Amino acid sequence: IGGPKNLPILESYLDDEECEAKKISSSKPRLVILGSGWGAVALLKNVNPNDYHITVISPRNHFLFTPMLPSATVGTLEFRSLVEPIRRIVATINGHYIEASAEKIEFNDRLIEVKQGLPDGSIRAFYVPYDKLVVAVGSQSNTHGVDGLEHCNFLKTIEDARLIREKVFRNLELACLPGTSEEERKRLLSFVVCGGGPTGVEFAAELYDFFNEDLCNTYPKLLRNLVSVHIVQSQGHILNTYDEKISEYAHERFKNDSIDVLTNARVKCVEADRVIFSQKNAEGVAENKELPYGLCLWSTGVTLCDITKDIAASFPQSQHNRRAIETDTHLRVLGAPLGEVYAIGDCSTVRTNITEHIFEFLKTYAMKANTTVEKFEITFQQWRDIATNIKRRFPQANEHLRRVDTLFTEFDEDHSGTLGFSELTALLKNIDSKMTSLPATAQRANQQGQYLGRKFTKLARAQETLAMDEIVNKDVDDLVYKPFVYHHLGSLAYVGNAAVFDFNGYSLVGGLVAVYLWRSVYFAQSVSFRTRALLFMDWLTRGLFGRDITP
Ligand code: FAD
Ligand code: MG
Ligand code: MG
Ligand code: MG
Ligand code: MG
Missing domain, CATH: 3.50.50.100 (FAD/NAD(P)-binding domain)
Structure with missing residues (x-):
């Protein structure tokens, strides 16, 4: 019993002592993941099972292969082909699953308030403690305040x-x-x-x-x-x-x-x-x-879930986006204790406020030159350093910073051979505006989950080798792993016996070939061999006998 609401705190699980592997994992840092969708599952598939004591909390006990959901509405595919039990995925990494919703996070106590309705109509509430928390709760349908x-x-x-x-x-x-x-x-x-x-x-x-x-x-x-x-x-x-x-x-x-x-x-x-x-x-x-x-x-x-709104509202100083939880490029929730809370997928966005970051960096230059940032004039060499720093911090800016020298001359409006405060501000704002926010897609959630899974494995290794003062005083994520970069692999949509494919301005439309390309892309994204086999059987059955017209 404890926490602000005096609820029971979950300290151990039914199966913690079941076997040697579970005993070992129960002594590891507690990694809790909220959600059982694309982001969560990609993480689970990429994290090393022995490094953390992993718990998944989600009201939905299965992963859903959303890109194929429209096909299930008319019987082109079967429902069971599109889902994968979350317990099966969790079992492969000696993890735990709790079928319930996260209601609130107590960031100071590192507790998640969890609720589940019981058959008798009552509600069971308790706290789940965490060392690392990943929020991957997705989004909900937007109603735009329309009646009916x-x-x-x-x-x-x-x-x-x-x-x-x-x-x-x-x-x-x-x-x-x-x-x-x-x-x-x-x-x-x-x-x-x-x-x-x-x-x-x-x-x-x-x-x-x-x-x-x-x-x-x-x-x-x-x-x-x-x-x-x-x-x-x-x-x-x-x-x-x-x-x-x-x-x-x-x-x-x-x-x-x-x-x-x-x-x-x-x-x-x-x-x-x-x-x-x-x-x-x-x-x-x-x-x-x-x-x-x-x-x-x-x-x-889509719009925010309640828990997402609540998390964003917990850090009013740091969270300014109304449509998602903002994270830094390491996918850590801005404002939360560093390295404890992450957010991925539809519920989150990565802040790319280059301007703000660079002015922090500029202060050191200005201080050396005994002046203020506002009065400081940046030489070409210094601009090169700054550009290198931006590229390291914000890899997605790379493509907008290819011609570093042209940018310098273009924004040096008074042709002074240096960039003054207003000139630099204009330049950085220009780059900021070109960096689009990340799309709410399975593709993105999947990449972010993969990224966190791999990083957490690295972080666990680092805990063993880094000196204590480094862990306490430094930005460990930044020390041991690169920032997240989104790779756009194109978008696809099915438009009736044809698929349309959009990749960075290249577009592809077509008949049967596109349909098969479309299917094979999603085959490759598909989670397990079981799912692949089931989808394949569905298409075969439909090809031979037509759609199943029973509900
Ligand atoms: P989700 O996959 O939505 O998972 C969220 C999880 O969090 C769920 O398990 C949910 O039950 C759980 N959850 C919710 N609230 C709580 C809570 N309070 N506590 C704990 N758990 C909670 N994307 C593409 O890239 N390509 C496509 O072709 C495509 N087609 C789509 C078709 C349809 C019909 C739909 C609906 C979506 C499609 N998408 C597609 C988008 C894609 O599904 C989402 O972007 C993706 O699911 C986001 O992943 P996520 O992990 O953020 O959230
Ligand atoms: Mg998810
Ligand atoms: Mg999903
Ligand atoms: Mg999410
Ligand atoms: Mg100038």
Whole structure:
């Protein structure tokens, strides 16, 4: 019992003494990971099992292979092929799993307040202590304060996909039921997707494929003409985070497929059977419109979980981003005790405030020259040093600092051969603005998890060799490991028997080849051999027998 709320503190686990390996690990530093998604699992797969006493806390007892989730909504893939029990992953590293939610972190006491609802309706709350904490709790669907979202479906969890699948098949049966009017049939078979990002687009494409490929074989052919698929997108394009060519291709593709794409349209509210939205016409005047629906998918982006907000709010001096927990380039939560709390994946962002960092560095120059930063003039040689320092600290700035000399002359506005305070500020701001924030993707969460897993293994080694004063006084992460760099490996989206691929301005669109490329990329990202085998079987089964039309 202890902590600010006097709750029981979990000191030992049921299986700590079970075998020699577990006994050893229970004497190691306690590494606690919140979440069982992409970030968490990548970490678990990369950390050395014998270095830490590892605990995963998550209300979800499985890893979910999210990129394939849209395919599960219409039976192209089976649900079980997309999930992997977290206990199986944890067991391979002698770790522990607690099925519960983290509610609050007591950073001073290094305790996590954990809660789980029990079958009798009561709640069990306790503290889990940590030495190192990794927050990888992901994000939740964004509601944008629109009314009536209780009528909508979402697509983030396996339960969401199951509900959609049930509704699709139920609506088909209701449409076939004697006594259903033509108008009602049309409504039941109208699918409205709010949000033109990859999830919404892929769901629309999957639905469309399903209606074309399987519906006519199994349901009355008449239904085919009554089906409609609509995408309501607030911006001018769908897939607007992708290359322009890709977004145009997707548009064309959908036009041919007669998927109705409504751009510059803002959803005002969702009623039980219709979506009310306003759309700008050619003259830029907003007109109110409505679309009856049988199923409405809400996928307009993501927002913070409560625990994420709470963590960010715990460090008001250091956390300034409203949309994520900010970390430094070593993925440590800014403001938290150094080396104790990390954040990865959708819930986090890496702060790249070069300007602030460099002014700290400049102070030492200015001090040597007996002047202040504001009055200091930077020579070309000093600028080179600064650039080297920036590149080391912020590897993602590399590409913007390739031509160090050109930058110097470009920003030396008064041609003095030196950079004054305002000139340097302008230069650094320019670089800062070019460094985009990290995308909320599995790709990124996976890379960050891998990075932390490898670093923690290195850190454990370092604890054995570093002198005590180095551990206490120095920045150990910086001493033993490089900062995190994100490598963009391209984005993919499925647009109906074709895939679009976007990689640093190169875009690729195509028919069957792209589809197989798309699949093989995700095969490679897939977590286990079991998952691969299951996905492969699903595609084979679908190829031979069509989709499974039972919910
Ligand atoms: P998640 O994978 O979401 O995991 C978060 C975990 O934290 C979950 O296990 C959750 O249960 C747990 N959790 C939540 N609250 C708490 C709490 N209080 N305490 C403890 N645990 C908690 N990305 C791509 O790169 N390519 C794609 O093609 C792609 N397609 C997608 C399709 C869909 C339908 C969706 C929904 C997402 C897709 N994404 C894709 C995005 C990708 O899934 C996310 O970016 C990724 O899951 C983020 O990983 P994460 O570890 O941060 O969070
Ligand atoms: Mg995770
Ligand atoms: Mg996930
Ligand atoms: Mg996360
Ligand atoms: Mg000058």
